[in-house]
Amino acid sequence: MSPNNMSKEKTLKIGIIGSGFTGVSCFVNIIDAFLSKDILNKIEITFFDKGSVNGRGLAYSTRCAAHLLNTPSGTVGILCNKKDHFKQWLLSKLKEGILNYPDIDHQHPPREIYGQYIEEMFELYLQKAVLMGINVNKKKEEVTEIGSADLGYTISTAQSNKLHFDYIILAVGGFDSEKPALLRHLKDFIISPYDEDFNNKIDKVDDVLIIGTRLSCVDAILALEENGHKGKVMCVSESGLLPRVIGEYNAKERLFITDEFIESSETISLSDLFNAIGSEYFLQEGVRPDFKDVFKTSFSPQKTLRYEIVKTKKKRFWQDSLYNTNHVLNKVWHKLDIKSKNKIIQKYLKFFLIYRAAMPRRSACKLLKLFEEGRLSLHKKPVSISFHEGLFEISLSNRTILKAKHIIDATGLSYCICSSNSDLAKNITNSELFSLNQWGGISVSTETYQSVNKGGGFSNGLFVVGGAVFGTDLVTNLIEYIVECTSKVAQTIAKNIKEEAL
Numbered sequence: 001m002s003p004n005n006m007s008k009e010k011t012l013k014i015g016i017i018g019s020g021f022t023g024v025s026c027f028v029n030i031i032d033a034f035l036s037k038d039i040l041n042k043i044e045i046t047f048f049d050k051g052s053v054n055g056r057g058l059a060y061s062t063r064c065a066a067h068l069l070n071t072p073s074g075t076v077g078i079l080c081n082k083k084d085h086f087k088q089w090l091l092s093k094l095k096e097g098i099l100n101y102p103d104i105d106h107q108h109p110p111r112e113i114y115g116q117y118i119e120e121m122f123e124l125y126l127q128k129a130v131l132m133g134i135n136v137n138k139k140k141e142e143v144t145e146i147g148s149a150d151l152g153y154t155i156s157t158a159q160s161n162k163l164h165f166d167y168i169i170l171a172v173g174g175f176d177s178e179k180p181a182l183l184r185h186l187k188d189f190i191i192s193p194y195d196e197d198f199n200n201k202i203d204k205v206d207d208v209l210i211i212g213t214r215l216s217c218v219d220a221i222l223a224l225e226e227n228g229h230k231g232k233v234m235c236v237s238e239s240g241l242l243p244r245v246i247g248e249y250n251a252k253e254r255l256f257i258t259d260e261f262i263e264s265s266e267t268i269s270l271s272d273l274f275n276a277i278g279s280e281y282f283l284q285e286g287v288r289p290d291f292k293d294v295f296k297t298s299f300s301p302q303k304t305l306r307y308e309i310v311k312t313k314k315k316r317f318w319q320d321s322l323y324n325t326n327h328v329l330n331k332v333w334h335k336l337d338i339k340s341k342n343k344i345i346q347k348y349l350k351f352f353l354i355y356r357a358a359m360p361r362r363s364a365c366k367l368l369k370l371f372e373e374g375r376l377s378l379h380k381k382p383v384s385i386s387f388h389e390g391l392f393e394i395s396l397s398n399r400t401i402l403k404a405k406h407i408i409d410a411t412g413l414s415y416c417i418c419s420s421n422s423d424l425a426k427n428i429t430n431s432e433l434f435s436l437n438q439w440g441g442i443s444v445s446t447e448t449y450q451s452v453n454k455g456g457g458f459s460n461g462l463f464v465v466g467g468a469v470f471g472t473d474l475v476t477n478l479i480e481y482i483v484e485c486t487s488k489v490a491q492t493i494a495k496n497i498k499e500e501a502l
């Protein structure tokens with residue numbers, strides 16, 4: 001359904017579902033795009049969020065100072081083509097003495113500060129919108145359904161039914177997945193490390209089990225530590241692998257995985273990709289990488305962590321190169337055949353993520369200390385979870401049974417919509433306006449981020465950005481990626497509105 005032939009007097013309505021980083025980044029880019037395109041229509045933008053409508057979303061709502069940004073601060077500016085905007089903002093706030101954080105790591109500051117940055121930018125752009133005569137509404141409501149209307153679309157929430165919009169942007173991050181329903185209702189089962197009340201629920205001497213060993217698990221451990229927890233922490237996941245460690249970042253030129261390499265290749269095979277990565281690594285480090293070493297899981301977590309901490313004392317050029325592939329990663333993904341994509345998702349993604357979603361050195365040093373004190377342990381291959389006589393029990397495939405009073409679910413959100421119980425996810429799965437890719441994410445045009453409908457055409461005016469398009473793109477929730485996508489969405493909307501007005 002296209003928002004065509006709209007009269008110039010009509011108020012154009014844009015609905016943004018989700019006011020985390022992606023929703024606010026869309027808003028900021030839309031205002032900038034409207035400014036540059038001289039849009040004359042009356043415009044109204046409405047945000048919907050089931051939580052606070054402030055731009056922080058899940059990642060940047062934390063108030064724990066030990067939760068650090070894991071991507072270099074010079075790459076996460078919210079404005080399109082100004083990657084270092086946040087870093088400049090941070091440095092100027094520190095210089096003015098506005099931020100009172102002693103001993104701050106400029107490259108990986110607390111995420112709470114990044115949250116302040118987004119809130120400030122949101123506020124600034126709300127003011128710009130007012131000056132441009134754009135009306136902005138904020139609704140703290142959970143969206144349950146997106147439907148089609150004669151001209152445009154509808155949004156239904158738990159409170160309101162079928163509100164009409166000409167354009168809708170779905171920016172809800174990931175989806176809650178089904179978790180062990182029985183145990184989740186128990187008072188000592190903590191459903192997320194970002195639960196506000198998290199630390200009040202755990203007595204300082206109680207032992208804790210954490211499910212999941214990626215960055216959310218690291219956050220859970222650091223939050224416990226920050227609160228003076230003295231009990232044992234046992235982390236469990238299928239792979240039992242912790243994220244690697246990110247050192248000092250320096251932008252580096254890539255010579256092999258370049259735009260030219262990607263654009264000149266009709267298709268890219270897995271061996272082409274591994275060769276290009278190998279050549280890039282050789283260029284930076286002077287030796288070829290031993291991929292077997294990369295995929296090795298036999299080292300003890302403590303030994304790996306110690307090794308990584310030592311290595312990041314010096315510059316790691318291959319890591320700079322890796323971070324510099326951010327804007328071409330999805331381009332590579334689009335050129336791979338289905339078999340290679342499947343192999344990456346099933347076999348290599350977990351390894352790729354421990355390198356790409358690595359933890360800052362400071363966090364790694366805190367974890368190593370806990371390992372050395374015998375308070376932290378990592379385990380793999382859980383078989384079952386149960387609850388007996390006031391304790392949670394996790395049985396492992398090697399027949400060990402781990403027991404603790406509390407369990408924290410740090411497995412994060414799911415990007416497979418079918419595995420979610422939310423009304424919105426169920427309605428999207430059944431809606432004619434959307435189609436799902438084979439990995440359970442939403443199919444979109446990667447030029448405009450318009451959703452692909454069940455008939456295979458585009459739902460014009462209906463956009464999806466961020467975690468929900470997993471599979472269509474490989475990397476969907478990195479800030480740099482999000483800014484690129486939201487800028488495409490904003491340009492498409494501004495162009496449509498401008499053309500319709502002519």
Ligand SMILES: Cc1cc2nc3c(=O)[nH]c(=O)nc-3n(C[C@H](O)[C@H](O)[C@H](O)COP(=O)(O)OP(=O)(O)OC[C@H]3O[C@@H](n4cnc5c(N)ncnc54)[C@H](O)[C@@H]3O)c2cc1C
Nearest residue numbers: 018020021022049050057058059069070143173466477479
């Ligand atoms: C703990 C954590 C740390 C991270 N750290 C980094 C980092 O350092 N660097 C980096 O590049 N990336 C990081 N990321 C990746 C992160 O996903 C992105 O940076 C970005 O914050 C994603 O924003 P989002 O708006 O897409 O999702 P979210 O922040 O999850 O926001 C989605 C919003 O949608 C709302 N919502 C969901 N469903 C509905 C509904 N049905 N109706 C209404 N509202 C709804 C939610 O309440 C939420 O506010 C991190 C992610 C997490 C979880």
